[in-house]
Amino acid sequence: MKKLTLATCLTAALTSTVAAPVSAQQTRGAAPALHPAQRSLQGIPAVRGHAPDFLQDWLADQIADRIVRKMTLQEKLDYIGGTGAWDIKPLTRLGLPQIYATDASLGVRLSSPAGVSYPAGQALASSWDTHLAKQFGSSLGRDARQLGFQNVLGPGVNMYRTPYAGRAFEYMSGEDPYLGAALVPQVIDGIQDQGVWATLKHLVANDEENNRLAVNISVDERTLRELYLVPFESAVKAGKPANIMCAFNGVNGPLACENAHLNNEIVKQQWGFKGFIESDYNALQDGTKGALGGTDLDMPNGKFMNATTLQPLIDNGTIPQSVIDDKVRRIVRQIALFGFTDNTVSMDNTQTPEQRAQSQAMARDIAREGTVLLKNDHNNLPLASDHPLKVAVIGYRSVTAPPSGFGSANINPNEYVNDIDGIRAAAPQGSQVDYIDRMSLDPGLTPSVGGFTGAYSSNGQTVTRDDRLINLDWNNGGSPFGSAMPDAAVWSGKITPTTTGDHVFKVRADGAVRVQIDGQEIVNNGAGTVITPSIPPTIPSYGTIRLQAGQTYDVSIQYERKPNYFGTLGGFQGVQFSWASLVPTTDLGQYDAVVVVGGLGSEYEGEGFDRPFILPEAQDELIANVAAANPRTTVVMHAGGGVSMRAWVDKVASVLYPWYAGEEGGAAIGEILFGKVNPSGKLPITIERDEKDNPTYANYPFPQNSTANKEIVYSEGLLNGYRGFEAKGITPEFAFGHGLSYSTFTYGPVHVTFGNVPYLDDRQIVARAQFTITNTSQREGTEVAQVYVGEDAPPVSRPKKELKGFARVTLNPGETRQVTVPLNARAFAWFDTSVNTWRIDRGSYTVSVGGASDAIAGTASITLPRDQLLSVKDSLPVVEPTRRSKQ
Incomplete structure (x- = not known):
């Protein structure tokens, strides 16, 4: 990989020439919708946080200025529109290559094969581990570079505001701005250390998917500044991403990508952002508003910001040409800063098995640290590892590829360890691990008696065939008409249950579908049309009915295909039918342990639509029935946010929350269940008892x-x-910060000492919270100590306490360690809209320390001697991270 040295930069900046253009043999054509990476421009590690930053920045400015001066206005207007589906256009005359981007917030999706599938952003947030966040970023950036990309469209950092948020699984801030502000700069730093751009997204308030292309978010300025902008602010100031992607939604009127207050005033002027802002794809609606509102790159293809729309406005003075020059300069500056103007091209764009294994190991580490043990009555876990066990596993999510959310962060993993394989690998030698298929909604294991008879129609043709299973993907050989999809189909068959009681029937289909059992309709999804115009998912329908064991029932399934369904990104075009008993068989109680693997997945949550809080598929009834049959039941829940557990949480022995655990998640789950890994994850969200x-x-x-x-x-x-739960006195199911371990910990008294007072420097340490933690168990374990700050008598409304620091501490059995958590000026500040800056009040504050927001182990008070205003530009939401020198 060729480095961008000071000598080469000075040569480029101080001579009249620019980098040599890329030859035709070195470039690709416009990227197709899904394309294998063919070439890689090898970038340099971006130097961050230490000298000679100023010189690197100056050199990049010189190169960008020189190139922009050589561009014609037509070239500039063409350059601020994307190309292909994700990329920045080449301008070979001036040595600017095409910059290839990949949807990669949770793994590189646009290569063939795809990159490693990492756990959900919420899993990373659950680790509360800034070092792991940096390692994840490095791994993701390395994957992108090795697979031929220069721009990672991630990380996603939006807040978890509502349990319905469809894209919550992508985001890594949880519900607390401080947690996101601590993790996100590390991820960005890791990505960009690999010579790859990071794209921070989605600015801002993209905290739900409901009507995302048109909805306006109304949020007051103080709330925007203190909550929703904080992870972005920290990322810009401490992580310095190359790029920010603005959101689809409006924010207080203007669309986010046309919002001058957000993009120009706050991000570029007040925060000093030097990178560029690109639109989410077709998130602009007006080229003039986009140009003046701070968007620099109109993705994917310059539909709104182009010569046709902008040239007349430049000619009549509505848009100064300097506005266009600034947009181009911001993009070219990042190309120069990362060394892409050197046109150093590598033809090696595949990962070696060793390189992929390195990334898989990182995915497993995140799954290990990000899994949260929510409940563990009577030390049900870990399961015994010193003798063989008989274990029952229920739930089709345990045998499929690891579940994930739908949309642009969805990856079909090339390799994976699912839950049941991970359990079998971790179980003691000689153990029996049984998949209870008759209680699992698995379309690959639910034939009728003798199979189904299907009558298909397409364009006036009719075909009848026997289908053993209705597990048919039209894009993968499922259609009787070859490459053509059927317009409609009717299947008939017979089923004979083996247990008496409620049974659940489920159909997933890209259209209208009905299911009748002995003439009784139990599934009907109405017209069957897509629920959203934005990359619509294929959402299943299900229903329950009481059946008698040994009795044979007629089954009729009627289907009519509808247009606009997606067959990619976790979507589905075809028909899948399954049924399962909700009543356990009598032998279930004989197992040493039962593991029910439940949750959601791309069928029920993802980009473009919001998710349910109540578990689908009658899972509440299933889990409650299983726990009644075997009290040694553990629930493993795969979801991108909180789900309702009230119907069964008091009945099961243990609850494990691995979120979407990535392609190595099954291995981590098995290791935790059998005690090979001691869980340490802490919830980054509050899980409520009732959605209300x-x-x-x-x-x-x-x-x-x-x-x-x-x-x-x-x-x-x-x-x-948690701020709202505490204000209203509502007890959640599981509180923010909650997470159990196989170890136990106690805290010593809390002491708060002054740092730098008066705190003239906005980034100086104001105070330090000091306390001890002792591992009171016989096992090494990790505790995440959380530090909250609350103003005792605030002049304005403030939450009772807010997270302002944390420490992840690993202790040997019986070990006691002194822990110090620094608190900077922003830990005590609130945003004063009357003066448009941060304010610290003179007075007393309570510093609380504990293992969760509802498990405070000790408090101490500190009195600040003076009022002070902090700089919007210079103050940081978190204590400035220590950066290791880059080689």
């Missing part, structure tokens, strides 16, 4: 996923998440 308990419930629009919903009002203000 959530502070946002009263102002969330219903019905969900309706294009009639034009506005969402964040009327809860600052009282989101």
Whole structure:
């Protein structure tokens, strides 16, 4: 990989020439919708946080200025529109190559084969581990570079505001701005250390998917500054991403990508962002508003910001040419800063097995640290590892590829360890691990008696055939008409249950579908049309009916295909039918342990639509029935956010929350279940007992996923998440920061000492919280100590306490360690809209320390002697991270 040295930069900057153009043999054509990476421009590690930053920045400015001066206005207007589906256009005359981007917030999706599938952003957030965040970023950036890309469209950092948020699985801030502000710069630093751009997204308030292309978010300025912008602010100031992607939604009127207050005033002027802002794809609606509103790159193809729309406005003075020059300069500056103007091209764009294994190991580490043990009555876990066990596993999610969310972060892993294989690998030698298929909605294991008879029609043709299973993907040989999809089909068959009681029937189909059992309709999804115009998912329908063991029932399934369904990104075109008993067989109680693997997945949550809080597929009834039959039941829950557990959580022995655990997640789950890994994850969100308990419930629009919903009002203000639960005195199911371990810990008294007072420097340490943690168990374990700050008598409304620091501490059995958590000026500040800056009040503050927001082990007070205003530009939401020198 060729380095961008000071000598080469000075040569480029101080001579009249620019880098040599890329030859035709070195470039690709416009990228298709899904393309294998063919070439890689090898970038340099971006130097961050230490000298000679100023010189690197100056050199990049010189190169960018020189190139922009050589561009014609036509070239500039053409350059600020994307190409292909994700890329920045080449300008070979001036040595600017095409910059290839990949959807990669959770793994590189656009290569063939795809890169490693990492766990959900919420899993990383659950680790509370800034070092792991840096390692993840490095791994993701390395994957992108090795697979031929220069731009990672990630990380996603939006806040978890509502339990319905469809894209919550992508994001790594949880519900707390401080947690996101601590993790995100590390991820960006890791990505960009690999010579690859990071794209911070989605600015801002993209905290739900409901009518995302048209909805306006109404949120007051103070709430915006103190909650939703904080992870972005920290990322810009401490991580310095090359690029920011603005969101689809409006923010207080203007669309996010046309919002001058957000993009120009806050991000570029107040925060000093030197990179460029690109639109989410077709998130602009007006080229003039986009140009003046701060968007620099109109993705994917310059539909709104182009010569046709902007040239007349430049000619008549509506848009100064300097505005266009600034956009181009911002993009070219990042190309120069990362060394892409050197046109160093590598033809090696595949990962070696050793390189992929390195990334898989990182995915497994995140799954290990990010899995949260929510409940563990009577030390049910870990399961015995010193003798063979008989274990039952229930749930089709345990035998499929590891579940994930739908949309641009979805990856079909090339390799994976699913849950049941991970359990079998970790179980003691000689153990029996049984998959209970008759209680699992598995379309690959649910034939009728003798099979189904299907009658298909397409363009006036009719075909009848025997189908043993209805597990048919039209894009993968499922259609009787070859490459053509059927217009409609009717299947008939017979089933004979082996247990008496409730049974659940499920159909997933890209259209209208009905299911009848002995003439009784139990599934009907109406017209079967897509629920959203934005990359629509294929959402299953299901119903329950009581059946008698040994009795044979007629089954009829009627299907009519509808247009606009997706067959990629976790979507599906075809028909899948399955049924399962909700009543356990009598032998279930004889197992040493039962593991029920449940949750959601790309069928029920993802980009473009919001998710349910109540578990689908009658999972509540299933889990409660299993726990009644065998009290040694553990639930493993795969989801991108919180789900309702009230119907069964008091009945099961243990609950493990691995979120979407990535392609190595099954291995991590097995290791945790059998005690080879001691869980240490802590919830980055509050999980409510009832959806109505959530502070946002009263102002969330219903019905969900309706294009009639034009506005969402964040009327809860600052009282989101645990802040709102505490203000209203509502007990959640599991509190923010909660997470159990196989070890136990105690805290010593809390002491708070002053740092630098008066705190003239906005980034100086104001105070330090000091306390001890002792491992009181016989096993090494890791505790995440959380530090909260609350103003005792605030002059304005403030939450009772807010997370302002944390420490991840690993202790040997019986070990006691002194822990110090620094608190900077922003830990005590609130945003004063009357003066448009951060304010610290003179007075007393309570510093609380504990293992969760509802498990405070000790408090101490500190009195600040003076009022002070902090700089919007210079103050940081978190203590400035220590950076290791880069080689």
